[in-house]
Amino acid sequence: MSQMMYWEALRRAHDEELGNDPLVIVMGEDIGVAGGTYKATQGLYDKYGAERVIDTPISENGYTGLGIGASFVGVKPIIEIMSVNFAWLATDQIVNTAAKVRYMSGGQLTAPIVIRSPGGTAHQLGAQHSARMEKVFMGIAGLRVVTPSNPKQAYGLLKSAVRCADPVFINEHELMYNMKGEVPDEEFFHPLEGSEVVRQGRDITLFGYNISVHWCLQAAEVLSREHGIEAEVVDLYALSPLDREGIKASVARTHKAIIAEEAEAPVGVGAEVMAIFNEECFFELDAPPVRVSAANVPIPYNHKLEKAAIPSAKDVIAAALSLFPGKH
Amino acid sequence: MKVMPGFAQQGVAENDSELLSVTDKKRLLREMLYARRFEERCYEAYVERKIGGFLHLYSGEEACAHGVLEAARIGHDYVMTSYRDHIHAIKCGSDPRAVMAELFGKEGGTCKGRGGSMHIFDVAHRFMGGYALVGGPFPLAVGIAKGLKMKGGDEISICFLGDAANNQGTFHESLNMAKIWDLPVLYVCENNLYGIGTRIDRSTAVQDQYKRAAAYDIPAVQVDGQDVEVVYAAAKKAIEHVRSGNGPYFLELMTYRYRGHSMSDSNAYRSKDEESKWLKRDPIHILRNRLIDSRDLTLSEFKEMDKAIIEEIENEVIGFAEQSPEPRVEDLEKYVLAENDPYVHGGVN
Ligand SMILES: Cc1ncc(C[n+]2csc(CCOP(=O)(O)OP(=O)(O)O)c2C)c(N)n1
């Protein structure tokens, strides 16, 4: 094990996969000569050359489609979209081609591409640079969606995504690239399905993914220390398909549940997890589960307003406490 | 209104007719006639409700796909197009019975009934698909070209699309990328002067589509798309250019569709006068008459051929499609994701 930052873990996975297979390519805006906005491809242009570490024009739908077309003839493209806000422009190729081509060709053709992109609200980037799109992509049949919450997952999920025959969307977060964590020294492939119990507890489950896993972990500490509530924290690193069994098993252990997401509530990850509670483990629940979500607004620029729009560990704590009357 | 922009008829010298042998021309005539009869039979099958959804027919435009693909290496080069795709697939080597079965939504179809008319795929013959989003294939075709260049073979990527598709952003994004990376892709614009019911001069600032390629410094020509020999000659040059590593090329073919845009289109926006002008330039008649004039064919031979084709389509193609089973409902969720992919569970080591 060694400690590394999230971006370093991504860079290592890119490097290993480029080294492993000459048909792996990386493409995106400023990822080559400039080394990538978040350094995920730093130094790889010099190592693998312009044919394989490709600085693209600012043509999101175009270069995503190019990557998909290349994947039709055996290339394994890792496509970086600089910010998820720009991935809206590529939804045509992602949704209409990558996700559907296996099905509509009756299994003849597949698009084994990886698309990585940071979403989320950073600091005062304004409404057009603060989107979260995981809810959009997780609703698309034929697409896998994963979202690493730490460097180990960032490394291992990218490794598996490159090797997997399906198109995979990797949802990262602008605020997490400098996060440190342990990554195994040996090569490692993280499962693209499932979920992980990252803290055990018997009283309530806090479900999170990507950045909200960290709010849940902070909340669990406070709940334990100040309120004597032992929370289990489950990391839903796979958003599509969601781990129905894992969700059900945890609720069966704790009988209370919170789902925390950074995005707005409507038609979101939380909504989907709530539906799973309902369908899979309704009678296990001792109290109605609660969603912790962003305000349903375009993200404001003003610092105070921005903070008010986005949930935090505090909101998770408050939501959890609401399920324990008498503990407030 | 300009019904037919002035042709920059390059590559059509008199002796170009020598490029194709009489045998080849007769085969091409048969193929184009087969295509026409195939499409017209689809029309009937649609009326009979054997075919559902959207159905876009290629009648009138046969010389485009046949001329270009005759100059390509079939089964070697990669081809894709829009939703008007049956004939491109067949010329690439797809079994017409499987294409018809696909239109019938049957398990014996090219895509096991999952695709339909707009989504014919036949990867074994390197027909890489029919796509229903206007402009969708532009970047896919550059991507195939990128892969081909990386792998170092001499295959090329050929992308057929309509005139109106050129108003999509993907046209510009893709031509730009094809040029900056010098990728082996041939764009074939089948300019039939309409995007559904909107005539080109009402939607498009520059009506001669080949001129638009100049913005990306891509060589381009415009030729008569109704004369298969002209198309063949132009395509041969274009393909030579692309195959020898000179980067992309843009070929504009002036053509006309006889039917409405799709089966739900009444065609009311076109004048009878315009239609009859184009009917006089029917691609099958042009080649037939030329072969009759050179005494390589008689009218009765042509009629015999036509009769045989109609029978073949009825007995073999429609017969096959009728008899092919429906997909099983139990298989509804097949082909969404890869089956048993080891990396889904964290791989093998
Ligand atoms: C992105 C998108 N927008 C609109 C449509 C609806 N549509 C289908 S075909 C078509 C016209 C396309 O014309 P053209 O590219 O000239 O091809 P043609 O049908 O004439 O062969 C339109 C608008 C579509 N399929 N995709």
Ligand SMILES: [Mg+2]
């Ligand atoms: Mg058109």
